[in-house]
Amino acid sequence: MIRESYLNWLILLGLLAVPIWALTADEPFTITLATRAAILALAAVGLNIALGIGGLVSFGHAMFFGIGGYVMGILAYHAQSFTPLDLGAFSIAGTKSMPIIWLVALILSGLAAWIVGLLSLRTGGVYFIMITLAFAQMFFYFSISWSTYGGEDGLSIYVRNGFPGLNTLDPIQFFGICFVLLCLVLFLNARLQGSPFGLALNAARQVPARVETVGLDPMRIKLLAFVISGAITGLAGALFADLNRFVSPTMFSWQMSGEFIVLIIIGGVGRLMGPVVGASLFVLLEHWLGGLTEFWHIYLGTILLLIVLFARGGLIGFLTGKEGAHV
Amino acid sequence: MFEPVLETRNLCKSFGALTATDQVSIDLRPGEIHAVIGPNGAGKSTLIQQICGGLRPDNGQVMLLGKDVTSASTQARAKAGLARTFQISALAMEDSVLENALLGALGASGRPWRFWQRASAAVDLRDRAEAALDRVGLLDQGDKRCAELSHGQRRQLEVAVALTLAPRAFIMDEPMAGLGAAGSKQLTDLLDGLRGQAPILLVEHDMDAVFALADRITVLVSGKVIATGPVEDIRASGAVREAYLGEAA
Amino acid sequence: MSTILIIEQVLNGVQFGVMLFLMAAGLTLIFGVMGLINLAHGSLYMVGAFAAAAVAGATGSFLLALVAALAAAAAAGALIEMVVIRRLYQAAHLDQVLATFALILIFTEGTRWFFGSFPLFLDIPDYLSGPVTLPGGIQYPLYRLALIAIGLAVGAGLWWLIERTRLGIQIRAGENDREMIAALGVDISRLYTLVFALGAALAGLAGALVGAIQSVQVGMGEPVLILAFVVIVIGGIGSIRGAFVGAILVGLTDTLGGIFLPGFFGLFMAPGAASQTGSAIASMAIYILMTLVLIWRPSGLFGARA
Numbered sequence: 001m002i003r004e005s006y007l008n009w010l011i012l013l014g015l016l017a018v019p020i021w022a023l024t025a026d027e028p029f030t031i032t033l034a035t036r037a038a039i040l041a042l043a044a045v046g047l048n049i050a051l052g053i054g055g056l057v058s059f060g061h062a063m064f065f066g067i068g069g070y071v072m073g074i075l076a077y078h079a080q081s082f083t084p085l086d087l088g089a090f091s092i093a094g095t096k097s098m099p100i101i102w103l104v105a106l107i108l109s110g111l112a113a114w115i116v117g118l119l120s121l122r123t124g125g126v127y128f129i130m131i132t133l134a135f136a137q138m139f140f141y142f143s144i145s146w147s148t149y150g151g152e153d154g155l156s157i158y159v160r161n162g163f164p165g166l167n168t169l170d171p172i173q174f175f176g177i178c179f180v181l182l183c184l185v186l187f188l189n190a191r192l193q194g195s196p197f198g199l200a201l202n203a204a205r206q207v208p209a210r211v212e213t214v215g216l217d218p219m220r221i222k223l224l225a226f227v228i229s230g231a232i233t234g235l236a237g238a239l240f241a242d243l244n245r246f247v248s249p250t251m252f253s254w255q256m257s258g259e260f261i262v263l264i265i266i267g268g269v270g271r272l273m274g275p276v277v278g279a280s281l282f283v284l285l286e287h288w289l290g291g292l293t294e295f296w297h298i299y300l301g302t303i304l305l306l307i308v309l310f311a312r313g314g315l316i317g318f319l320t321g322k323e324g325a326h327v
Numbered sequence: 328m329f330e331p332v333l334e335t336r337n338l339c340k341s342f343g344a345l346t347a348t349d350q351v352s353i354d355l356r357p358g359e360i361h362a363v364i365g366p367n368g369a370g371k372s373t374l375i376q377q378i379c380g381g382l383r384p385d386n387g388q389v390m391l392l393g394k395d396v397t398s399a400s401t402q403a404r405a406k407a408g409l410a411r412t413f414q415i416s417a418l419a420m421e422d423s424v425l426e427n428a429l430l431g432a433l434g435a436s437g438r439p440w441r442f443w444q445r446a447s448a449a450v451d452l453r454d455r456a457e458a459a460l461d462r463v464g465l466l467d468q469g470d471k472r473c474a475e476l477s478h479g480q481r482r483q484l485e486v487a488v489a490l491t492l493a494p495r496a497f498i499m500d501e502p503m504a505g506l507g508a509a510g511s512k513q514l515t516d517l518l519d520g521l522r523g524q525a526p527i528l529l530v531e532h533d534m535d536a537v538f539a540l541a542d543r544i545t546v547l548v549s550g551k552v553i554a555t556g557p558v559e560d561i562r563a564s565g566a567v568r569e570a571y572l573g574e575a576a
Numbered sequence: 577m578s579t580i581l582i583i584e585q586v587l588n589g590v591q592f593g594v595m596l597f598l599m600a601a602g603l604t605l606i607f608g609v610m611g612l613i614n615l616a617h618g619s620l621y622m623v624g625a626f627a628a629a630a631v632a633g634a635t636g637s638f639l640l641a642l643v644a645a646l647a648a649a650a651a652a653g654a655l656i657e658m659v660v661i662r663r664l665y666q667a668a669h670l671d672q673v674l675a676t677f678a679l680i681l682i683f684t685e686g687t688r689w690f691f692g693s694f695p696l697f698l699d700i701p702d703y704l705s706g707p708v709t710l711p712g713g714i715q716y717p718l719y720r721l722a723l724i725a726i727g728l729a730v731g732a733g734l735w736w737l738i739e740r741t742r743l744g745i746q747i748r749a750g751e752n753d754r755e756m757i758a759a760l761g762v763d764i765s766r767l768y769t770l771v772f773a774l775g776a777a778l779a780g781l782a783g784a785l786v787g788a789i790q791s792v793q794v795g796m797g798e799p800v801l802i803l804a805f806v807v808i809v810i811g812g813i814g815s816i817r818g819a820f821v822g823a824i825l826v827g828l829t830d831t832l833g834g835i836f837l838p839g840f841f842g843l844f845m846a847p848g849a850a851s852q853t854g855s856a857i858a859s860m861a862i863y864i865l866m867t868l869v870l871i872w873r874p875s876g877l878f879g880a881r882a
Binding site: 297 | 798858866
Binding site for chain 1: 379380381400401402403405406410411413417418419420421422426427429430431433434435437438439440441442443444445446447449452488491492
């Protein structure tokens with residue numbers, strides 16, 4: 001058995017070590033894989049705040065991921081084509097600056113989460129799952145029918161966006177950006193979990209009636225958690241689009257939402273590092289199994305079934321000997 | 328004569344053809360323990376729900392400290408000074424004893440939007456939570472997970488969470504439920520000492536506890552108040568026996 | 577815009593709606609009776625379509641193809657119920673979502689592995705092809721009319737099954753109280769398998785019927801599944817009547833929105849922008865409908881009040 005806090009550091013170091021090794025071994029593709037893992041982990045950390053702490057089973061987080069992606073795509077598209085982005089009353093110029101794109105992605109996906117949360121938290125349980133799924137699908141079809149930004153074909157960005165002082169085209173530097181953001185968000189998550197707000201959110205999942213009777217509103221607490229969660233996943237979407245220099249409706253797809261939940265489950269629900277472990281493992285499986293057989297999803301599905309039926313704590317639960325069987 | 332802290336006026340609630348609460352008017356005065364008793368199905372839980380905000384009455388009013396709170400939310404009533412305990416412990420089982428008490432303190436502080444501070448390091452919350460745990464004798468159990476507590480300890484923690492709210496009135500829904508004789512005695516002593524802090528509306532089946540604690544008793548049968556008054560009067564009137572045994576006969 | 581076009585589109589909407597109803601009815605029945613959210617319901621739709629296409633290809637008989645779709649989907653449903661689903665009835669929604677998501681992955685890739693990635697085609701039989709002339713001189717495809725008739729017949733059959741038969745009594749009892757049906761001496765696990773297989777068969781039937789007007793391909797089930805969720809959210813979980821009303825509403829909204837919204841925006845916008853905006857808004861029409869219902873009645877039109 002391993003103490004979870006030691007394991008957490010080990011996991012982060014592992015994710016950092018792989019691309020550094022790849023740099024010395026001159027394996028740029030491995031760096032890209034590690035970057036992909038870090039970004040997917042970031043998206044799943046976002047979801048884990050809603051799902052793991054708040055018990056909100058959102059099957060629509062691809063909606064925020066996609067919003068982040070399209071924020072990047074649209075702003076960069078207007079910058080590279082030197083056309084202003086017309087917003088009706090006024091128009092703004094596009095941008096190739098990552099920090100600005102991130103900020104817009106955070107705000108817009110948080111705003112979307114606020115509206116969707118307001119509607120879907122009116123009812124609980126299984127309605128929440130179906131409503132979040134439906135709203136994500138709405139964005140999916142909207143992006144397909146919106147031909148200005150590529151419709152079904154998506155939108156390509158020729159050059160990766162810039163970050164002051166860094167060469168983002170260098171794989172290891174871009175990995176560094178994603179890794180630092182992941183660490184920042186993990187730190188925020190850890191603080192949040194131990195904070196008074198985290199305490200209230202945690203209780204709102206377990207005993208909403210109790211939260212009400214001490215004078216707090218469980219709905220508002222869950223709504224705010226959902227907004228934070230959506231904003232983080234939106235940030236991850238902007239990075240993901242930058243990694244691929246491409247954004248398409250696939251980022252809004254239900255498979256994407258499902259994969260985020262899967263990442264969390266593989267690692268362990270509600271655990272700080274669960275998404276990081278899950279994302280790393282997922283990218284590895286995708287790469288190895290996907291190289292062996294084009295039908296690797298059959299194996300992924302089987303593994304997932306076995307985890308759900310027999311290993312509730314995920315991999316971290318298995319390694320630390322704690323089941324952590326909540327939600 | 329004091330103003331009642333809590334009062335229901337002609338409260339009525341029906342579910343279809345079933346009248347669960349029928350013109351119920353009771354009050355809770357400063358410094359007293361007012362017990363509400365009655366057989367199963369008498370409408371005690373429905374009454375508590377209406378007092379605490381879980382159910383809207385069809386008719387009638389709930390007054391808290393002279394204010395009409397009939398249509399106020401559960402949270403608003405809690406903020407106005409109402410603290411309830413649950414018949415079936417409603418505690419965050421995965422969290423520690425201290426964390427459960429901290430939640431109450433957080434509610435009382437009115438400032439839940441704190442994202443950075445550690446909950447256990449927030450002095451205002453911690454002092455309040457620990458004082459409440461100390462009062463019920465659970466201070467040394469603070470780090471234990473709630474799920475590991477004995478049934479009796481959970482009942483005590485329920486009371487502690489209510490205490491963190493520093494309420495103006497307690498509503499206790501069968502606090503003795505499931506307790507053995509020893510546990511029941513211990514909790515009775517605890518509640519006995521609370522009445523100075525705030526009056527208690529006590530819904531209870533355990534008649535030993537009721538007669539040991541109550542200043543006044545209201546007997547509820549089929550949603551109606553059939554008797555209310557000081558303990559001796561109720562004991563003498565035979566209303567209790569009638570209520571419980573009359574049902575069986 | 578002519579009356580004939582409007583009537584045609586209304587019929588298209590109703591046809592789409594009744595097919596959605598076949599999906600939503602099974603989902604809502606399974607949720608109502610067993611409390612289970614089944615994401616793999618779309619896979620059963622796909623199984624039905626593929627079974628029909630394979631049998632029609634081998635025998636040339638559309639009727640046999642439909643029988644095969646019903647049988648294959650019911651069998652697949654019964655199988656997953658007995659192997660996986662029955663372990664999930666008491667589980668949290670998250671577990672149900674994950675396990676049935678895993679089933680989607682397995683079904684989807686399994687079908688791709690078996691049938692390949694290319695779409696199959698299921699032909700409309702001769703006796704159902706071609707248009708018919710409706711009163712008022714409207715030409716309308718016979719097959720689509722047949723779909724409407726089949727959907728309505730299945731709806732009536734479900735109503736009869738649930739309201740008038742012994743099995744229906746057990747199902748209704750099961751929705752209210754597990755212990756009560758156990759006390760009635762009903763074998764619950766057999767009842768559950770039966771209900772699940774019934775829901776699966778309805779999905780499979782829908783897959784086969786729709787497969788003949790669209791193509792039969794891997795991944796065809798999930799978009800329909802999500803629409804069926806919208807139907808259930810609108811109608812209210814557990815209510816067959818709600819599923820029917822919701823399905824027709826969604827079918828009409830989606831079909832009519834796609835036709836009329838671009839024209840509507842054309843009234844006050846330039847033609848290019850109007851068709852762009854109109855089709856974008858039309859793609860969101862049913863979700864907007866869902867939003868309005870959620871604001872008005874959070875637990876759906878026919879759902880139990882929360």
